[in-house]
Amino acid sequence: MKEVNKIKKPPTTRNFILRLRTILGVCILAGVVAWVINKGELFNRLNPQVLLWSTLISLLTCVLQASTLTSMARVYQRKLSMRYALHISALGSLGNAAGGLPLGTTLKYTILYSRVGLSLSQITFGLSTFIVGISLMLLGYAVLGIQALDFQPAIKVVSAMVFIGSVAALFPVARWARHNNALSRIICPFLKKPIAVTVASISFSIASLFILNSTLVGLFLFPEHSFFHVLFISASGILLGLGSLLQSVGGIQEIAMGFSAYASGINPIDGVQIALVMRFTSIISSGIILGLSYLIPALSRPS
Numbered sequence: 001m002k003e004v005n006k007i008k009k010p011p012t013t014r015n016f017i018l019r020l021r022t023i024l025g026v027c028i029l030a031g032v033v034a035w036v037i038n039k040g041e042l043f044n045r046l047n048p049q050v051l052l053w054s055t056l057i058s059l060l061t062c063v064l065q066a067s068t069l070t071s072m073a074r075v076y077q078r079k080l081s082m083r084y085a086l087h088i089s090a091l092g093s094l095g096n097a098a099g100g101l102p103l104g105t106t107l108k109y110t111i112l113y114s115r116v117g118l119s120l121s122q123i124t125f126g127l128s129t130f131i132v133g134i135s136l137m138l139l140g141y142a143v144l145g146i147q148a149l150d151f152q153p154a155i156k157v158v159s160a161m162v163f164i165g166s167v168a169a170l171f172p173v174a175r176w177a178r179h180n181n182a183l184s185r186i187i188c189p190f191l192k193k194p195i196a197v198t199v200a201s202i203s204f205s206i207a208s209l210f211i212l213n214s215t216l217v218g219l220f221l222f223p224e225h226s227f228f229h230v231l232f233i234s235a236s237g238i239l240l241g242l243g244s245l246l247q248s249v250g251g252i253q254e255i256a257m258g259f260s261a262y263a264s265g266i267n268p269i270d271g272v273q274i275a276l277v278m279r280f281t282s283i284i285s286s287g288i289i290l291g292l293s294y295l296i297p298a299l300s301r302p303s
Contacts, residue, residue, distance in 0.1 A: 028251030032272060042221070042273045050220040051281060057213040058093075058278070058285035064206050065089045069108065071198055072126035075189045078116045087293045094286035097279050125186050131242065133203025134210075138239040139163050141211050145232025149264060210238050213281075214257075218274045229264055233271045236260040253279070 036042050066082060066089040073080035088111055095107075108127065112118045118126070143163045147156055177187040189195060214234030218225065237257030244252065254275040261271030 025251060029254075030251075032251045032254045032276065036269065036273055036276060040269050040273050042276065045221045046277065047220070050217055050277070051284075053220075054213055054217050054277060054281035055284045055288075057209055057216070058281045059288065061206060061209045061213070062086065062089050062093055062285055062289060064202060064209065065093070067202055068127075068130045068206075069112065071195075071202065072112070072123070073116050073118065075126065075195055076118055076122050078118055080112075080116050084111075086289060090286040090289035090293070093282055094290065097282040097286065121186050125190075129190055129199060130203055130206075133199055134207045135239060135242055136163075136166055137204050137207030138210070138235050138242070139166060141207065141235035142232060142239055145228050145235055145264075148228035149232060211235055213278055214238065214274055217277045218270075221273060221277070222270055225266060225270070229266060230274075232264050233257060233260045233266065233274065236263070237271055237275065 063086060066085040069085040069088060070080050070082050088107055092107055109120070109123055112123045113120060140163055143159045146159045151159075174187070174191055177183045178191060180187075190199060211231065211234050214237075215227070215230050218230035218234065219227065222230070234257075237253070237260035240256035240260065241253040244256070254272045257271035257275040258268035259271070262268040
């Protein structure tokens with residue numbers, strides 16, 4: 001009998017990109033942390049109280065993010081238990097917060113496709129629907145901050161028009177999709193009134209918790225800044241990270257928050273420090289949920 005030599009296949013391009021993205025994220029995050037240690041005041045201003053409140057808000061946010069997965073399954077007449085969805089959400093949040101480990105979106109696709117029975121197009125549209133909803137809510141908060149701060153009148157008018165136009169554009173897009181044979185089966189389930197209200201409510205709640213967390217941390221760390229300054233930094237910074245599709249890459253969210261702080265006339269490192277605290281408390285909250293899932297095995301099994 002001839003001996004067959006088993007040759008290992010080289011890593012695929014996708015795996016290479018994921019590894020490169022993770023390494024890049026860890027390096028960027030390490031650079032951000034080094035900058036904060038050398039130039040920031042985070043460790044002088046941080047206290048257990050702000051960490052506690054931020055962790056509690058992060059826990060609640062993780063629960064709502066898990067509800068997006070159960071809602072998607074329910075829209076397409078599939079079943080996913082909240083406990084298992086919470087496990088998936090926490091694992092994804094931990095991977096992202098730890099510097100961009102490829103656990104978030106990849107895990108969601110794998111579970112929702114192989115165990116829940118959703119198609120790739122259904123998963124993609126479902127996740128995109130909630131991302132769009134959350135982004136619109138964040139844009140609304142950012143516009144509110146712009147209107148309250150000392151931006152030029154033209155910026156205030158344009159930002160308000162962008163928000164109103166973005167919301168108004170949803171209606172003709174939905175009408176077009178309803179009459180498109182290729183898309184109607186994927187999109188129409190989300191256009192039913194109870195589902196649309198659920199998506200809007202969850203999106204608003206998640207965006208509001210993001211803002212609450214960031215604003216709370218910002219006001220605790222930097223009480224010299226006004227509420228609307230911190231609101232603008234929080235909303236626009238998180239929106240920039242989300243809109244770039246690079247929010248899972250380590251350090252990108254901190255850079256986005258720093259840019260937003262600079263745009264509002266505040267030292268960029270202040271925005272970076274707010275985002276860094278939120279990253280840390282996200283790791284804590286995700287770790288708590290995952291720890292409970294191992295203590296209570298039912299949490300990590302689909303029902």
